[in-house]
Amino acid sequence: MSERFQVEIDSAALQREIEALAEISEQPAPVVTRVLFSEADLRARKFVKQLCSDAGLALREDAVGNLFARWPAKNPSLPPIATGSHIDAIPNAGRYDGVVGVLGGLEAIRALKRSGFEPTRAVDLIVFTAEEPTRFGIGCLGSRLLSGALAPDKAAGLRDRESVTLDQWRARAGCAPAALDSVRLARGCYRAFVELHIEQGPLLEREGIPIGIVEKIAAPATLRLELSGEGGHAGAVLMPARRDALLAGAEIALAVERAVTSTGSADTVGTTGVFRIEPGAVNSVPCRAHLEIDVRDTLQPMRDAVLRQIEQAVAEICRRRRVEWNLETLNADPPAQCDTELVNTVASVCEQLQLPARRMISRAYHDSLFMALLCPMTMIFIPCRGGVSHRPDEYSSPEQIRDGVRVLAGTLGTLAAR
Ligand SMILES: [Zn+2]
Numbered sequence: 001m002s003e004r005f006q007v008e009i010d011s012a013a014l015q016r017e018i019e020a021l022a023e024i025s026e027q028p029a030p031v032v033t034r035v036l037f038s039e040a041d042l043r044a045r046k047f048v049k050q051l052c053s054d055a056g057l058a059l060r061e062d063a064v065g066n067l068f069a070r071w072p073a074k075n076p077s078l079p080p081i082a083t084g085s086h087i088d089a090i091p092n093a094g095r096y097d098g099v100v101g102v103l104g105g106l107e108a109i110r111a112l113k114r115s116g117f118e119p120t121r122a123v124d125l126i127v128f129t130a131e132e133p134t135r136f137g138i139g140c141l142g143s144r145l146l147s148g149a150l151a152p153d154k155a156a157g158l159r160d161r162e163s164v165t166l167d168q169w170r171a172r173a174g175c176a177p178a179a180l181d182s183v184r185l186a187r188g189c190y191r192a193f194v195e196l197h198i199e200q201g202p203l204l205e206r207e208g209i210p211i212g213i214v215e216k217i218a219a220p221a222t223l224r225l226e227l228s229g230e231g232g233h234a235g236a237v238l239m240p241a242r243r244d245a246l247l248a249g250a251e252i253a254l255a256v257e258r259a260v261t262s263t264g265s266a267d268t269v270g271t272t273g274v275f276r277i278e279p280g281a282v283n284s285v286p287c288r289a290h291l292e293i294d295v296r297d298t299l300q301p302m303r304d305a306v307l308r309q310i311e312q313a314v315a316e317i318c319r320r321r322r323v324e325w326n327l328e329t330l331n332a333d334p335p336a337q338c339d340t341e342l343v344n345t346v347a348s349v350c351e352q353l354q355l356p357a358r359r360m361i362s363r364a365y366h367d368s369l370f371m372a373l374l375c376p377m378t379m380i381f382i383p384c385r386g387g388v389s390h391r392p393d394e395y396s397s398p399e400q401i402r403d404g405v406r407v408l409a410g411t412l413g414t415l416a417a418r
Contacts, residue, residue: 007111007409014107014255018401021047021087021103022095023141030392034089036130036141037065039263044087048102057125063178063399064155064170065129066142069107071417075346079191079375081415083108083408084126085144086367090134094386094394098403101196102127108196108409112416119416120190128367135160135169138331143370145183149333152180190343190375192415195368196408198396200388203360210403211357213346213383214338216298217243217369218267218361221307222334223293225252225314227321231287232235232280246286248278248323255313256293259306270295270301270310298335298361307332336369339376342415346378351408355403364389380407 003153024044026033034041045067052069060068073080085101105125112119129142136158144150160168171177199205204212218324229243260270274292293310297303311327318325343359352356361369362379371377382404385395 004351007115007117007406007413009107009111009402009405009409011398014401014405015398017103018095018330019052021099025089027092028093031393032089032093032095033188034052034087035091036088036132037169037219038137041088044125048087051106052101053064053130054112054126055106057109060081060119061176061182062124063180064142064145064166064183065173065175066146066183067127069106069125069127071113071119073122074271075120076122078121079118080122080124080187081192081194082126082190082371083127083194083196083412084124084367085195086128086131088130088132088134090132090146090390092392093390094392096198096394097200097389098131098197098336099280100382100396100404102253104196104401104405107405108405108412111405111409112413117417118411120418121416123412123416124190131367136166139365140367140370143367145180147184147370147373148184149370149373150264152183155180160412179337185374189372190371192339193368193371193375193377194331194342194408194411194415195366195371195377195379196404197366197381197390198384198394199381199387200364200384200389204358205385205387206379207358209356209358210382210400211350211355211407213343213350213357214368215343215359216338216361216363217336217363217365217372217379218296218363219297219300219303219333219335219369220294220296220327222302222330223295224308224328224330225249225291225293227289227318227323228328229287229321230285230291232285234283234285235248237285242285243322244285245289245323248317248321249275249277249289249291251317251321252310252314255317256310259313260295262309263297263301263302263306265297265302268295268297268306269339270306272289296363303335304332333365333369336372336377340374342378343378343412346380346407346411348357349407349414352404380404380411
C-alpha cells in the first residue's frame with residue numbers, strides 16, 4: 001500500500017449519519033426496525049441516496065431495489081470493485097448491523113476522494129435489498145437475485161404474511177419497472193467485493209483485536225420434518241402397539257447431534273430448534289411431531305454428508321418405530337471461501353495501518369456469501385460489544401468503526417489502483 005491511501009476518516013460526520021439513519025425507524029429509539037419496503041425502509045433509502053449524490057456518486061437502482069452508487073474510473077473498461085451491505089433491519093434491532101458497511105463504505109469512498117486519489121477502475125457502493133428475511137422469509141433477497149442463486153420466477157412468487165407479492169411490493173416501492181430477470185449480473189462483473197460488517201460474535205472484543213479478516217462464510221441448510229404415528233389413550237394403548245411420533249423425533253434430534261459431532265470438526269454445528277407435538281396432552285400418545293433442523297459448516301461436502309446421515313437416521317428410526325415421515329430441505333446454500341489474494345491484501349493494509357488483525361470465520365451469513373458467486377470476495381469485521389447483534393443495545397464504538405473504515409478505504413484504494 002502506498003502512502004496515498006493514508007486517508008483521513010471523518011469520524012464525526014460518519015457518526016452523525018449513523019445517528020440520523022437510526023432515527024429512521026418504525027419504532028422509537030433506541031429500537032431500529034426497518035422492514036423491507038416499509039415506510040421507514042423507503043425513507044432510509046432516500047436518505048442514503050441523498051448522501052451518495054452529495055458525494056458525487058452516480059446512482060443506479062435495479063428492479064428489486066438494489067442500489068449501486070458509482071465512483072467512476074479513469075479506465076471504464078476495467079471491471080469495477082465494490083463494497084456495501086444492507087440498511088434493512090429486523091424488528092427490534094440496533095443501528096450498526098449492515099449500516100456500518102453502507103455508511104462506512106460511503107465514508108471510505110469520500111475519504112479516498114478527499115485524499116486526491118483517482119481510481120483506475122470504478123468503485124461501487126452497493127446497498128442490497130432485504131438482507132434480512134423479515135418480509136418474505138428469505139434472507140439476502142437482493143444479492144440472491146444479483147448472483148443467480150434465486151431464480152426470478154421463484155422470487156416473483158414470494159408473498160408476505162398478507163399475501164402481497166414481491167411484484168406488488170416493488171411497484172409500490174417505486175423500484176425500476178423492469179422484469180426481475182434484469183437484476184442478475186454476469187460472473188466477473190466485479191474485480192472484487194469487500195464488505196465491512198460488525199462481527200456479531202464475541203471473539204474480537206474478547207481478544208482485544210480491532211479487525212477481523214474473514215476467510216470463510218458458513219452457510220446453513222434448513223430441514224423441515226413431519227412425523228406421523230398413531231395417537232391413543234395413554235392407558236389403553238400398550239407399549240408394543242405404540243407408534244409414538246415424539247419418541248421418533250427425540251431419537252432423531254439425538255441422531256442429528258451424533259451426525260454433527262461425528263465430523264470431528266468444530267465448524268460443523270447442528271440444531272433441532274423447533275420440536276412441536278400433537279395433540280400435546282398428558283394422557284395421550286403423541287401422534288404427530290414437527291421438527292426443524294439447522295445444519296451449518298464452512299465446507300459444503302462436510303455439511304452435505306451430515307445431511308445424508310440425518311436422512312438415513314430418519315429412515316431407520318421411523319421404520320423401526322413404524323412412523324411415517326416427510327423430510328423437506330428448505331434451503332441449502334453453499335458456504336463460501338474468501339479469496340486468498342484479497343484476504344492477504346486486507347492483511348497488508350492492516351499491517352501498514354498498524355492495526356492488529358486476526359483471520360476468522362463468519363458464522364452468520366451475509367450478502368457476501370452470494371457475491372462470492374460473482375467475484376472474489378472477503379469481509380472486514382469490527383468488534384461489537386458483548387458480541388450482541390439484532391438487539392437495540394447493539395454497539396460498536398466510533399473508534400472501532402473508524403478503524404474498520406480505514407482498513408476498508410486502504411483496501412478499496414489498493415484494489416482500485418490496480
Ligand atoms: Zn448484516
